[in-house]
Amino acid sequence: MAVHTEWPNVFELRLHISPSLGGLGQREPDVIIQSLEDSSAVWRGRLVGKGQFEIELASKWLHQCETQHDTVKPSGLAQSYWVKKRQKLPSSFRCIDVRRWCLAKPGQKCRYLALSYVWGQKKVFQCTRTNVSNLEKDHGLALVRDQLPRTITDAIQLTAAMGEQYLWVDSICIVQDDDKNKQEQLSAMDAIYCVAALTIVSTSGTEASSGLSGLSPGSRTSIQHVEAVQGLKLVNSLPKVQKGANHTVWNSRGWTYQERVLSQRLLFITSSQIIFKCPHSTAYEDKLSEGIETLNNPVLDKNRTWMDVDHDPDRIELRKKINFISYVNLVEDYTPRKLSFSADILNAFTGCMSELEFTFRGTFLYGLPDTELDSAILWQPHGMIRRRIDPKTNVPLFPSWSWAGWEG
Known part of the structure; x- marks a missing residue:
């Protein structure tokens, strides 16, 4: 099979093996085979x-x-x-x-x-x-x-x-x-x-x-296999x-x-x-x-x-303007994660909130930006949640109107 391109040395032929039928954009291929030759190709493999x-x-x-x-x-x-x-x-x-x-x-x-x-x-x-x-x-x-x-x-x-x-x-x-x-x-x-x-x-x-x-x-x-195919060395x-x-x-x-x-x-x-x-x-x-x-x-x-x-x-990107979507994405990515101590839910997010204060130009109330409180308080759970309770006192740790007050 011959491959021709307008931009020589920019691309090389690589074989992707994936069980997904949705295309390579859907997930990372299970196997990528690439050239191991000492050439000028941009994407060439290396034995680790x-x-x-x-x-x-x-x-x-x-x-x-x-x-x-x-x-x-x-x-x-x-x-x-x-x-x-x-x-x-x-x-x-x-x-x-x-x-x-x-x-x-x-x-x-x-x-x-x-x-x-x-x-x-x-x-x-x-x-x-x-x-x-x-x-x-x-x-x-x-x-x-x-x-x-x-x-x-x-x-x-x-x-x-x-x-x-x-x-x-x-x-x-x-x-x-x-x-x-x-x-x-x-x-x-x-x-x-x-x-x-x-x-x-x-x-x-x-x-x-x-x-x-x-x-x-x-x-x-590290598991890498090298094979020679028609004089070309390939590695996974x-x-x-x-x-x-x-x-x-x-x-x-x-x-x-x-x-x-x-x-x-x-x-x-x-x-x-x-x-x-x-x-x-x-x-x-x-x-x-x-x-x-x-x-x-x-x-x-x-x-x-x-x-x-x-x-x-x-x-987190440095931005001059408020980016509420970035905040939403951070909270969505963070909340499902595991903590040894449930009370640390805000402590472990302190750095993110401090960083976001730079763009929101305000402070945070139990994880919600005060300058966008009317929007932030409208958060919704994606699945089953339960109240975040202090195991010693059986009292809720944070307000119910904050995502920090819930596990899930």
């Missing part, structure tokens, strides 16, 4: 590391985003936005110094990465008023390393290997039994994740002890964001929702490959396309850059 990913690749993606995309030199509204976000970081803001293995207060202008992960059912080591002073001493975290969950120690190792110094992790950087400190951090959650240079996302684990898949040799099982594609991140325990939790939509750059560490996602593009470990600028093709969007094949419908 057997059992381990290349840290240098993640660093390269981050560097390319920071140096080539529009966010490099923000101006006007965007510049004002970032200045305010930095200023919102509390004076008590702590990070893990991955070089000294201790807690530090690096200040508002520091550069840091953040971690998004699942705590799980097992008890997680936490920073408390009792141990915080010891954790702030040089190698303070190293002394309790055997108590730290593997996902956190792996994230520390990855951060250091990427040449970064600071990492923010909720269980370690928030004094968990200090109500004042905890509230300061929760109120600044939008700033913490927005300002982070990159959010490391552990999508494959169900517990904090699961670790980052692919960081250590043999810690992941690995699961993308839809399967690699969306259909996971991590993406079902309430607290991780705002961590995802507030982060400017995400490094999804899935069970099969790493995926880099920013406002401008998405890059996959199993594809050789990093470094490609805007594709010169009138069929494609002029602003679409390298690997821009996914859109984040749940990402």
Whole structure:
């Protein structure tokens, strides 16, 4: 079969295998077979590391985003936005110094990465008023390393290997039994994740002890098959964001929702490959396309850059005008998620509300924007719901006119 196109080297023949009869737009194909040849084709496959990913690749993606995309030199509204976000970081803001293995207060202008992960059912080591002073001493975290969950120690190792110094992790950087400190951090959650240079996302684990898949040799099982067909090497594609991140325990939790939509750059560490996602593009470990600028093709969007094949419908965009539909979408995506403590329904959405205050130019009343209260109060359930009750007092936690007052 011969394929001819007006735009040579932009497209290549790829075989999609899917049980869906509704077309590829309906769902992600189960199998994508792509060329593994060392050619100039835009979308060519790459064999991922057997059992381990290349840290240098993640660093390269981050560097390319920071140096080539529009966010490099923000101006006007965007510049004002970032200045305010930095200023919102509390004076008590702590990070893990991955070089000294201790807690530090690096200040508002520091550069840091953040971690998004699942705590799980097992008890997680936490920073408390009792141990915080010891954790702030040089190698303070190293002394309790055997108590730290593997996902956190792996994230520390990855951060250091990427040449970064600071990492923010909720269980370690928030004094968990200090109500004042905890509230300061929760109120600044939008700033913490927005300002982070990159959010490391552990999508494959169900517990904090699961670790980052692919960081250590043999810690992941990427299944790729290579076949030679008429002299052409072909390889199957690995699961993308839809399967690699969306259909996971991590993406079902309430607290991780705002961590995802507030982060400017995400490094999804899935069970099969790493995926880099920013406002401008998405890059996959199993594809050789990093470094490609805007594709010169009138069929494609002029602003679409390298690997821009996914859109984040749940990402909060910076807008000058009120976007009520964005608010509705966020609430619809958030409310079905699971929380260990029902009373956290608004706490785990605080970052999103803080972000939306910028566009609504108002505050929120139990999850509803006061400037659009007449519309927001008309919310309707999609299915069966029940009152959100305090298990100790059997009293409703929130007003019945707010979606926060109901589970479902």
